[in-house]
Amino acid sequence: MLSQHTMDVVKSTAPVLEVHGVEITKTFYKNLFEANPALLNIFNHANQEKGRQQTALANTVYAAAVHIENLPAIIPVVKQIAQKHRSLGVLPEHYPIVGEFLLRAIKEVLGDVATDEIIQAWGEAYGVIADVFIQEEEALYQEAENKQGGFRGFKDFKVVKRVAENALITSFYLQPADGSALPEYLPGQYITVQVKDPNEEYILNRQYSLSKSYDGESYRISVKRDQKNTPIGKASNYLHDYVQVGDTLSISAPAGSFVYEATEKPVTFIAGGVGITPLISMFEKAASENKAAVKLIHSASHLNEHAFEKALCRIAIPENVTYVQHASDVAGKITKEMLAEQVDLTGEVYLCGPVGFMHEVIASLTELGMSRDQIHYEFFGPAMNI
Template identity: 60%
Template structure:
């Protein structure tokens, strides 16, 4: 437990962190990787290059400062980040190193304003926050291991099949190299693939949604090929052009809190943009086997007709669900955008809505849902990248 004086100091410095948080976390990552370059085998280089990891950490530190007297208020964020950490193989021994460099970064950016008293208070607060993450992640590791066929950290998988879905997306069917049974996952979850690319100094980790319903003998991920020079391009180009059937890579156990609510009887709506369709495919296929009569709307927007994927699979699911409708939109055509009017006309009142796609797409869709009266408990979303704040107006 933190002392009252410590909590007061942390709360009083929250406004400073709100202003200087991004500068602090930028310095933090720079110094951390200079001293411990081996950690670049864990962190996503693309998120670092785009500044997303720095922003995510700044948001988390600020939220912790604001709620230091009641950290349970940020428990949903802690769990979301813990899922990502567990998927990446973050260990308890990493936290003291992170704490050391975070405090040094606060001191470097704030200078004399970061008094010894402030640094000491933040050191104590970090210890409590880190402990919450360590305990939460350890429970997740144990849960992943306890499943039949489960494991901790990473395990070798073989590419059993590689399928072209459209001119930008390729699906990879991954099976355990040891031939053991696959643990069941929750519809909407993701795995991390850890890749050693020839000529690259460090390992690359990418989290990809599982794009089919659980229960199959392989995990399927569906990867969009990014252009050369794009921060994500080095991995997606390698997967598309060099990874072959029979090759192996390291895979983490499924993780993530973006999951289909299995007990609700309310109508369901899936709204996706681009490759954001992948976790929703897993949910959609699952509904067809668990609750085929559920009233369901699946709305998907792609850049053009050539960028749509999973057409035959969607048709097969629709054939099993008499109360389901699929809407295919192309953003390069007139009226091809998912706007508030379209949502109002095609998403049933009281639906549980699942949204996934580019950040700007999700901000627009989710804000439209809130404006139409949908509540935070009804709107569920996932985006690709570190946990970060969307500009939402609930």
């Protein structure tokens, strides 16, 4: 239990963290990896390259400072991050290392402003916050392990089928290499795939949504090739170029809190590009049980980039279910006017796609009168504000 004095000191640092948070977390990760390079086998390199991880951690540290007297207020963020941590194999023994380098980074960036009193207060606060994460993550590890066929950490799965969905997206079907039962998952969840590229010094970890409903037979991930061959696309391009039927991939048990929740209200799913992948199983689940209107809008850059068209058309057979294709090369961006016409604003919206796309859609929906509680979204990466 933190003393009132400790909480007051931590809370007083919030304005400084709001300004210097990203600088602190960039310094933190730089120093952490220089001293502990083996941790690069756990972290998602793509998120590091884009600065997403640094921004997400800065947001979390700032939120912790603001809400230090009421930590339950940040539990939704904790749960989302804990899902990512569990899928990456973060363990309790990692937290003291992180705490040590976070405090060092605060001192390095803030200099004399970070007094001994502030560093001590943050050390105490970090211990309490770390315990919250450790407990939440252990519960998730146990939940994954206790399912039929469940497991803790990573397990080898065999590629049993490979399908080109279009020129850019290829699907990989995966089954447990040991022939055990396939653990169940919720519509919208993802797995972490460990890519062991012989040309890379460290393991590449990348999360991919499970792009079909659970059938007890196989998992499916649908991977978009990075045409620009950026460092961020290394894992995806390796899968495209080298992974064939019969190969094995080490994956984590399904994770993620962006899942479909049953409702009697109308539901609209809005996907941008490969953001369609977590929404496929959600759309199928809603179409099978919701008596109200169910609609999926898939926006892509070009008409030929609408993957899974036949499968989505089959899901949309019931009268209350609609599948809408939108191509920006023909119709331009999704506008507020289009959303007003296509979305039942009294219902729920599930949204996934590039961050710019989601920002625009969320802004338009809120301008049209939808509350944030009606809009559910997933960002492909760490928990960042949109």
